[in-house]
Amino acid sequence: MIGVELVKLVRRPRTWISLTLTCALPFIVAVFIAVTHLTPPPGQGSAFLSAVLQSGALYPAAALAMVLPVFLPIATAVVAGDSIAGEATTGTLRYLLVRPVGRTRLLVAKLISVTSYVVLVVVAVTVTAYATGVLLLGPSQAGAVAHSIGPGSTPVSGVGAPTAGVSPGAGAVTSLSGTPLSLLQLAERTVGAIAFIAVSMLGVAAIALFLSTITSSALGAALGALAALVASEILVTLNAAAVIQPYLPTRYWLAWIDFFRDPIFWRNIDRGFAIQAVYVVVFLGAAWANFSTKDITA
Amino acid sequence: MIITRALTKRYGAVEAVRAVDLQVREGDRYGLLGPNGSGKTTLVRMLLGLVYATSGEIEVMGRRMPRHAHEVLQHVGALIEQPAAYPHLSARANLALFDAAGPRGLGSRRSRRGRRGRIDEALEQVGLAGVGRRPVKAYSLGMRQRLGLAAALIGRPRLLILDEPGNGLDPRGIADLRELLIGLNETGVTVFLSSHLLAEVEQLCTRVGVLDSGSLVLQEDLAVLRAPTGRILLDSPDADRVCAILDGQVEQRDGQRLLIRHADPAELNSRLVAAGLRVQAIGPHRRTLEEVVLSVTGTGSDHIGRPS
Numbered sequence: 001m002i003g004v005e006l007v008k009l010v011r012r013p014r015t016w017i018s019l020t021l022t023c024a025l026p027f028i029v030a031v032f033i034a035v036t037h038l039t040p041p042p043g044q045g046s047a048f049l050s051a052v053l054q055s056g057a058l059y060p061a062a063a064l065a066m067v068l069p070v071f072l073p074i075a076t077a078v079v080a081g082d083s084i085a086g087e088a089t090t091g092t093l094r095y096l097l098v099r100p101v102g103r104t105r106l107l108v109a110k111l112i113s114v115t116s117y118v119v120l121v122v123v124a125v126t127v128t129a130y131a132t133g134v135l136l137l138g139p140s141q142a143g144a145v146a147h148s149i150g151p152g153s154t155p156v157s158g159v160g161a162p163t164a165g166v167s168p169g170a171g172a173v174t175s176l177s178g179t180p181l182s183l184l185q186l187a188e189r190t191v192g193a194i195a196f197i198a199v200s201m202l203g204v205a206a207i208a209l210f211l212s213t214i215t216s217s218a219l220g221a222a223l224g225a226l227a228a229l230v231a232s233e234i235l236v237t238l239n240a241a242a243v244i245q246p247y248l249p250t251r252y253w254l255a256w257i258d259f260f261r262d263p264i265f266w267r268n269i270d271r272g273f274a275i276q277a278v279y280v281v282v283f284l285g286a287a288w289a290n291f292s293t294k295d296i297t298a
Numbered sequence: 299m300i301i302t303r304a305l306t307k308r309y310g311a312v313e314a315v316r317a318v319d320l321q322v323r324e325g326d327r328y329g330l331l332g333p334n335g336s337g338k339t340t341l342v343r344m345l346l347g348l349v350y351a352t353s354g355e356i357e358v359m360g361r362r363m364p365r366h367a368h369e370v371l372q373h374v375g376a377l378i379e380q381p382a383a384y385p386h387l388s389a390r391a392n393l394a395l396f397d398a399a400g401p402r403g404l405g406s407r408r409s410r411r412g413r414r415g416r417i418d419e420a421l422e423q424v425g426l427a428g429v430g431r432r433p434v435k436a437y438s439l440g441m442r443q444r445l446g447l448a449a450a451l452i453g454r455p456r457l458l459i460l461d462e463p464g465n466g467l468d469p470r471g472i473a474d475l476r477e478l479l480i481g482l483n484e485t486g487v488t489v490f491l492s493s494h495l496l497a498e499v500e501q502l503c504t505r506v507g508v509l510d511s512g513s514l515v516l517q518e519d520l521a522v523l524r525a526p527t528g529r530i531l532l533d534s535p536d537a538d539r540v541c542a543i544l545d546g547q548v549e550q551r552d553g554q555r556l557l558i559r560h561a562d563p564a565e566l567n568s569r570l571v572a573a574g575l576r577v578q579a580i581g582p583h584r585r586t587l588e589e590v591v592l593s594v595t596g597t598g599s600d601h602i603g604r605p606s
Contacts, residue, residue: 012386
């Protein structure tokens with residue numbers, strides 16, 4: 001069944017269209033920057049964007065920062081929200097179940113398919129952004145400074161905060177903390193960031209998948225998950241809601257930026273992984289409990 | 299093949315299926331009749347483990363459902379209300395996906411070759427062999443219905459459970475379907491279908507059940523239901539004189555047509571001819587399935603009656 005779900009994912013035009021569009025945004029931005037040589041001043045715009053002219057190798061991180069707040073959650077919520085509800089709407093759900101496919105098996109297969117999609121998109125964004133970064137913005141120059149993350153992009157301001165970009169000039173890229181990073185280190189940290197972002201998206205996917213088992217409207221499930229994220233984003237910035245902030249799904253979303261500090265600032269990364277794991281377990285459990293006992297009348 | 303005991307399904311306060319004792323024997327062509335909203339679809343979905351019963355038991359092929367759904371459903375082909383398919387894929391790709399979703403999985407190269415054979419066979423059976431590579435979104439209603447049947451047949455089932463299989467088919471398609479199902483039945487496949495089309499069931503089935511407002515109000519072999527009623531239907535231009543001779547035995551008269559209480563048409567015929575009466579047509583009277591069904595059902599649930 002897992003193979004079948006992957007075949008369905010691969011053969012669906014939507015997969016490739018959304019993938020292309022998500023990769024296209026950083027590409028368009030890179031073209032503009034390459035032509036005009038204008039980057040946002042440090043502290044404004046997407047994280048890392050102000051430094052990409054100094055090092056194209058930093059562009060994958062900038063690209064991830066660009067697609068993370070809107071594009072990735074939307075793509076994830078749409079695919080996960082559609083997973084059960086979409087099959088219910090087209091009527092194929094009942095035919096899959098009488099094949100027979102066990103309900104738990106179907107849910108697991110859907111989860112793996114959604115996970116594959118998320119990883120595929122994040123990796124594709126990273127790879128295409130690396131290619132465009134190096135080709136359009138040039139390879140890394142000594143002294144590239146990555147201190148220019150946007151305002152409020154890391155909620156723990158002050159802790160490990162970006163220091164002024166005084167570069168020793170020894171490494172390819174300077175970390176947010178001012179020390180140089182070799183290209184290998186940069187690659188390792190990018191992989192860490194990819195993993196963190198993928199796990200963050202799994203949290204979204206779990207919420208959307210749960211909603212997808214309740215409603216037969218794929219749109220409703222996707223929008224419901226996005227509404228949860230928007231609510232979380234609003235609460236994250238609200239001082240009065242400080243009590244619940246550590247438990248909000250988007251609270252540590254930007255902690256992946258901490259992979260680019262030296263040494264890596266693990267506290268928020270660890271918390272981010274932990275909170276997403278909780279969301280994944282709770283919502284998948286709820287999805288399973290609901291789906292395996294529900295009358296399929298669609 | 300299918301046995302249910304006091305099977306009941308309640309949605310809130312509404313009893314969609316009420317204490318149904320279904321008995322479908324191996325080799326039957328069973329037609330479940332009932333007006334719209336009588337609970338046919340809910341019953342079918344319970345047999346397939348899609349809807350969970352509120353109370354009662356279901357046994358399919360001797361095993362309890364839905365507990366043994368995994369073993370049982372491998373040998374069942376089903377069409378549940380409308381057919382469904384992934385519209386951007388071809389009929390062949392759809393059938394391959396549905397087949398691979400089952401217990402066989404995507405499988406090795408050898409099993410994939412076997413799959414291709416089964417797909418060819420199923421498409422051939424339903425008359426879609428020539429159009430299997432077109433995307434399903436370009437299909438007509440009837441073609442989709444045929445594809446749904448092909449999906450039900452692909453696992454070479456021993457039991458077919460078909461909900462309204464004639465939907466969307468033109469007269470030619472319905473005739474093809476009847477021929478296909480009778481042919482499959484002759485090779486040992488038990489057929490259970492639901493329908494609100496009496497004529498379809500009358501021509502196809504060997505056994506009928508009638509659902510009315512969720513209750514099974516009748517379950518009998520068609521041969522029994524359609525057995526001679528002990529009356530004779532006679533058509534004669536000399537109807538007046540027939541009435542005079544058979545005084546008291548004529549139960550109904552409609553112009554030339556008479557309904558006569560008498561068991562033996564041949565004997566009656568020779569008696570009338572001997573008396574010099576002309577007989578245009580004579581034969582044993584049988585009830586039509588429609589008469590049988592109407593006699594045991596009330597109005598359908600989608601019939602809006604005047605408040606009493």
